[in-house]
Amino acid sequence: MWRSQLKKRSEKLPSLGIISRKRLKKTHAICNYCGKAIKTMGNTTNLLNHLSNVHPERLKDSKGKNHTTALDVFVGKSTVHYINDSARKIKIDEMVLNMIAVYVQPFSCVEDEGFIALLKEMDPRYKLPSRTYLRDVSLPIQYEKCKAKLREILNSVDYLALTTDLWTSRANEGYITVTCHFISTNFKLESAILATQHLLTPTNHTAANIADTIKSVLSDWSISQKVVCMVPDNDASMKKACESLKYKHLPCVAHTINLLVQDMLKQQILDDILSRCKTIVAFFKRSSTAYAKFKAAQKTENPYVLIQEMPTRWNSAYEMIKRIIITNEYISLVLAVSHNAPLPLSAEDIDTLKELSMLLAPFADAILSVSTNTNV
Structure with missing residues (x-):
């Protein structure tokens, strides 16, 4: 049985050196691991010797139902997995x-x-x-x-800037992320996350605890003396942490612009229409039936979806307004035939939103342009 299988396998291979194809069929087998032609004259001694000398790890007995013999390996009857150190x-x-x-x-x-x-x-x-x-x-x-590898790179850098922020995961766990920014030896702006971890005292978000946590991160990387500036958000605790670490504090420009926009949107003249916009978006988010009708009304393979405004998501109010302006025709159509739906926006409301969109556009562009980490 094994003899015929060896013959069939050798028929698929080209001639090797001075050994003719016809002779190879009758006298040799090919090793599955190194491709060497092994002479065999009616027995498996040469095959086993080759495995013992060249591939000893393949002769280790396997335990359990997937037992594989050396002969099985040569004739391709069984698949042998790579060894762990291959x-x-x-x-x-x-x-x-x-x-x-x-x-x-x-x-x-x-x-x-x-x-x-x-x-x-x-x-x-x-x-x-x-x-x-x-x-x-x-x-x-x-x-x-x-x-x-990163430590080696940072050792060659003389000056660093840091960005840092506190955030909460979906599991409601608080973290701080510290990122460094520097100019590489080939004059390219680089960024690297140094740590994403809990504060040293997770239940304490004081400036002192934030400063101690950042200090421990910088100490771990041995770069405390290379930091020339820290860029956090505008939170008072972050400002105090920078003062404690004696690093220059530069508030995040994008966050500052976002705070300005949020204050503007709180004006009484805009509060009513923005509240109605958020109510309309929330209705579609709650009702799968209404949302399905909204998408179907657009009669396209890639229908627009609505965007809900969230203060912590920069530019989200602007994106919500833009999307409502584009899809208002379909929104009004669905609201008119839906039970317990909010009132559609009037033509005057849409005109107001268009003016507001034009007002917010430069701020949105500015936030995007300064939020990149690939340009100075």
Whole structure:
């Protein structure tokens, strides 16, 4: 049985050196791992000797129901996975981890049947590592490598600026993120996140606690003496933290502009119409039926969606107004036939929104232009 399988496998291969194809069919087998032609004359001794001398790791007995013999490997009867220290497996493991880290995928994705089937089809010999191995072993190793590389870069930099902010996750946990900005040796503006972590005392958002947390981050990277400026938001605690650290405080320009716009939108002359706009958007967000009618009324494959204004999302009021102006015809159509719907906006209301949109446009452009981290 194994003899005929060896013959069939050799028929698919080109002649090797001075060995003729006809002779190769009868006297040699081809190693699946190195492609070498192994002489065999009615027995498997040479095959086993080759495995023992060149690929000893392949002869290790596997436990369980997937037992694989050396002969199975040669005739292609069984798939043998890459060993853990093989260059191929290490490279694919790194790519999987990179996908998880860069694109914020859950570690459990390596247990998805579809993902497993895809990689098996791409490379049958590759076996995905477990989620715990990626989380507890691979990720810390790659993190330390990236950290060492960044530390080397920062050692060559003389001056740094910092941006920092406090934020809350969806799990309602508070974090602080510290990012550094510098000009590289080839005169390119670079940015790197130094830390995203809890405050040293998570329940305390005082200026002193914020300053101590930032100081610990800078100390870890050994760059405390290189910081020339800090750019936080306009919060009083952040200002005091900068004073405590004795760094120049430059309030975020985009945040300052946003505060100015928010104060303007609170004017009584605008409060009524903006409240009605938010009520209309909220109605469509609550009612899936109304939203479906709104999209269907547009008669296009890519219908517009409505945007709700949120004070913490810069330019959101401007984006909400622009979207309502564009889609008001369809909004009014659906509101007119919907139960318990708010009143549609009048022509006068739309004129007011158009004027307000023209007023807000320069502020929105300014916020976008100063929010980039790729230009000075």
